[in-house]
Amino acid sequence: MYQFSRAIYRELAPRITDPSGAGTATTNHSAVLRACEDVITRLATDRHYFARPARTLFCDVRSYFPMSEQAHVHHVVTRYVGYAQQFLTEHPHEGYTAVSGAPPQCRATTRKGAACQRVPLPHNGYCPSHQHLADTEDRELAAA
Ligand SMILES: [Zn+2]
DSSP: OHHHHHHHHHHHGGGOOOOSSSSOHHHHHHHHHHHHHHHHHHHHHHGGGOOOHHHHHHHHHGGGSOGGGHHHHHHHHHHHHHHHHHHHHHOHHHHHHHHHSSOOOOSOBOTTSSBOOSOOOTTTSOOGGGHHHHHHHHHHHHHO
16 A cells, blocks of 8 residues: 555655755655655545545645645645555455555444454445444434
């Protein structure tokens, strides 16, 4: 998964501003890289609750670039986050495992209070026996 965050960082790194005053060039660079990795991690592990990842990442990093580069930064972020989302749609389990080191599990809690250990369906993160919870969740989101 981190091939996506590294690709974003590589494209953006030459345009990162040199800080005036506090901070060093190194801290700006590591802040941008970390922001990219955070968004990719969250996308891979919690994409059902991550509504606008490209916008989130752009807002996180835009202050590290000059005004003249904002459109380019937005373009790069949108493009690569799009690639990451497409990858996760096709390979949700691989993406999750790559960033968390463990395969995905159903989001539900069993009646005994333990996390459900079954393998979830990619489209909503619940296993086949807990699909009714996904339906309830949709209704709650719609009502909110
Ligand atoms: Zn389950």
